Amino acid sequence: xxxxxxxxxxxxxxxxxxxxxxxxxxxxxxxxxxxxxxxxxxxxxxxxxxxxxxxxxxxxxxxxxxxxxxxxxxxxxxxxxxxxxxxxxxxxxxxxxxxxxxxxxxxxxxxxx
Amino acid sequence: xxxxxxxxxxxxxxxxxxxxxxxxxxxxxxxxxxxxxxxxxxxxxxxxxxxxxxxxxxxxxxxxxxxxxxxxxxxxxxxxxxxxxxxxxxxxxxxxxxxxxxxxxxxxxxxxxxxxxxxxxxxxxxxxxxxxxxxxxxxxxxxxxxxxxxxxxxxxxxxxxxxxxxxxxxxxxxxxxxxxxxxxxxxxxxxxxxxxxxxxxxxxxxxxxxxxxxxxxxxxxxxxxxxxxxxxxxxxxxxxxxxxxxxxxxxxxxxxxxxxxxxxxxxxxx
Numbered sequence: 001x002x003x004x005x006x007x008x009x010x011x012x013x014x015x016x017x018x019x020x021x022x023x024x025x026x027x028x029x030x031x032x033x034x035x036x037x038x039x040x041x042x043x044x045x046x047x048x049x050x051x052x053x054x055x056x057x058x059x060x061x062x063x064x065x066x067x068x069x070x071x072x073x074x075x076x077x078x079x080x081x082x083x084x085x086x087x088x089x090x091x092x093x094x095x096x097x098x099x100x101x102x103x104x105x106x107x108x109x110x111x112x113x
Numbered sequence: 114x115x116x117x118x119x120x121x122x123x124x125x126x127x128x129x130x131x132x133x134x135x136x137x138x139x140x141x142x143x144x145x146x147x148x149x150x151x152x153x154x155x156x157x158x159x160x161x162x163x164x165x166x167x168x169x170x171x172x173x174x175x176x177x178x179x180x181x182x183x184x185x186x187x188x189x190x191x192x193x194x195x196x197x198x199x200x201x202x203x204x205x206x207x208x209x210x211x212x213x214x215x216x217x218x219x220x221x222x223x224x225x226x227x228x229x230x231x232x233x234x235x236x237x238x239x240x241x242x243x244x245x246x247x248x249x250x251x252x253x254x255x256x257x258x259x260x261x262x263x264x265x266x267x268x269x270x271x272x273x274x275x276x277x278x279x280x281x282x283x284x285x286x287x288x289x290x291x292x293x294x295x296x297x298x299x300x301x302x303x304x305x306x307x308x309x310x311x312x313x314x315x316x317x318x319x320x321x322x323x324x325x326x327x328x329x330x331x332x333x334x335x336x337x338x339x340x341x342x343x344x345x346x347x348x349x350x351x352x353x354x355x356x357x358x359x360x361x362x363x364x365x366x367x368x369x370x371x372x373x374x375x376x377x378x379x380x381x382x383x
Contacts, residue, residue: 081293
């Protein structure tokens, strides 16, 4: 079993860790001005919505060129969001989202990614 | 869902339920990652080292392509940093909650901070109005780290005999979970506006430049639009957004507590 890429994994981990750690370890972060704390409270919905939208609507090819995607994935994600908004149940939303897209793919109405 | 009013046990139950979906998602993606790494010639040790030491799905997938393409390690490191820069936002948003925890604990928590861990933790912390380390581990380790790493090993060792997880719709769970958890964090107009602009900016910048840049742009600029909106209840709402829910209040001197009166005081519900 080769281990040639283990040092690369370590380097990649080192490249990632500061982004995860600096705000958590920086002293005095809890004493930020109120406006900054309001901003940080709004980061959650903003970045999660961006993650959902980008992962649903933007696809990249092998050369990492992005393009806009319109497809049944929108319905699946929208269904989950609707269920969470109305029923407050993420699990049911996720099961419906995965089930609906699996069904559409099984009957050939949606292509496999 | 109102920030900071839920009992911790009730919120933990909610967290566990939410975690189930994330577990399936992490397992499915981990499986695909393991399969892809195995097909690219990674040994189980190398694939697992990536999942343990990097623990960031998108950059691990991209690294496989670059390793196969013979790209220099320095370039792979820089790309990894770029793809994972959004974690800065997650850590910054969680920092006020975790400020009173020991430094070593925060250092360990940082390594396990992923999209999923952040989404579950911030929702849980906001429900109870404070940090809950056990809740953080549930989101970071139980629902993400363990399934991701176990699935990586299964994928890289068993390989092609596993059916494609996307046939079962598992690839849609991640965006659906992020969307659902975003909706769970929307408790007012400001969050709604921040979420909408985060999504729109994310897609716009993602199409114009790169999806990873889009996510960062949405996360950085979206909240500014949210801040531009005045909350329905003005300054009180702003104070709650900044400092969390009101602490348990002592009865005001001019409003003496009267045991057994049954008067509902909102201030004591936090």
